[in-house]
Amino acid sequence: MTTHSPIFVALDTTDVDHAKALAQKVRHHVGGIKLGLEFFAANGKPGVREMAALGLPIFLDLKLHDIPNTVGKAMHALASLNPAIVTVHASGGRAMMEDAKAAAPLGTKVVGVTMLTSLDQSDIEAVGFRGDSHAQVVRLTELAREAGLDGVVCSGVEVRAAKKIWPGGFFVVPGVRPVDGVVGDQKRVVTPRQALDHGASVLVIGRPITKAEDPDVAARAIEATL
Numbered sequence: 001m002t003t004h005s006p007i008f009v010a011l012d013t014t015d016v017d018h019a020k021a022l023a024q025k026v027r028h029h030v031g032g033i034k035l036g037l038e039f040f041a042a043n044g045k046p047g048v049r050e051m052a053a054l055g056l057p058i059f060l061d062l063k064l065h066d067i068p069n070t071v072g073k074a075m076h077a078l079a080s081l082n083p084a085i086v087t088v089h090a091s092g093g094r095a096m097m098e099d100a101k102a103a104a105p106l107g108t109k110v111v112g113v114t115m116l117t118s119l120d121q122s123d124i125e126a127v128g129f130r131g132d133s134h135a136q137v138v139r140l141t142e143l144a145r146e147a148g149l150d151g152v153v154c155s156g157v158e159v160r161a162a163k164k165i166w167p168g169g170f171f172v173v174p175g176v177r178p179v180d181g182v183v184g185d186q187k188r189v190v191t192p193r194q195a196l197d198h199g200a201s202v203l204v205i206g207r208p209i210t211k212a213e214d215p216d217v218a219a220r221a222i223e224a225t226l
């Protein structure tokens, strides 16, 4: 039985058996599983199919970012997996996002990554963006909406501003940390509760669950705060 938890647990591993074991441990406290570049590079579509057989919704986080034709064709090649959610980089531009959405299955939510949660203000300036993370997230959210995507990925710091300009959008918030959690490489963090209060539709949570001594207990504890 799956729950209606807003948590998608990020199974960032190359090992299918480990990913399966983690998913089985936490399945009653999460709404789905997120498979990203690390998992996909190692296991490809057969690996995703094996995980899908567990019966939990799949969030395929491949952050596609290339010219429109290439992204559209890549999305077409992924369509048979019927993921619940797929990511593209919103900074790939409007035409790229339009082609991605057009090639995705009807039931798949295509969401645009705005500013990675691992970037702080100095990183944002170093890559040449003007303004702060709010300005960048709001601009890219507007573009994703115009391109016909279903929503965006942003940090919990900006999700309120993004939802304000797109009340019907689907908002994915990663980089959340329980109170006193280890922050690691994430820079713009909030707690899972704050992210939901500010408008997140779903939360992506990896290491606070997967690296915990008991992932089931950790997922249950986070769920209890929501």
Ligand SMILES: O=C(O)c1cc(=O)[nH]c(=O)n1[C@@H]1O[C@H](COP(=O)(O)O)[C@@H](O)[C@H]1O
Pocket (backbone or CB within 6 Å): 010, 012, 036, 061, 087, 113, 115, 116, 117, 118, 153, 154, 174, 175, 176, 186, 204, 205, 206, 207, 208
């Ligand atoms: O698209 C994502 O899911 C994503 C976007 C982003 O800006 N930041 C971010 O951390 N993520 C993903 O969210 C997960 C966060 O993992 P933890 O930091 O371990 O909770 C990782 O799988 C990242 O790939």
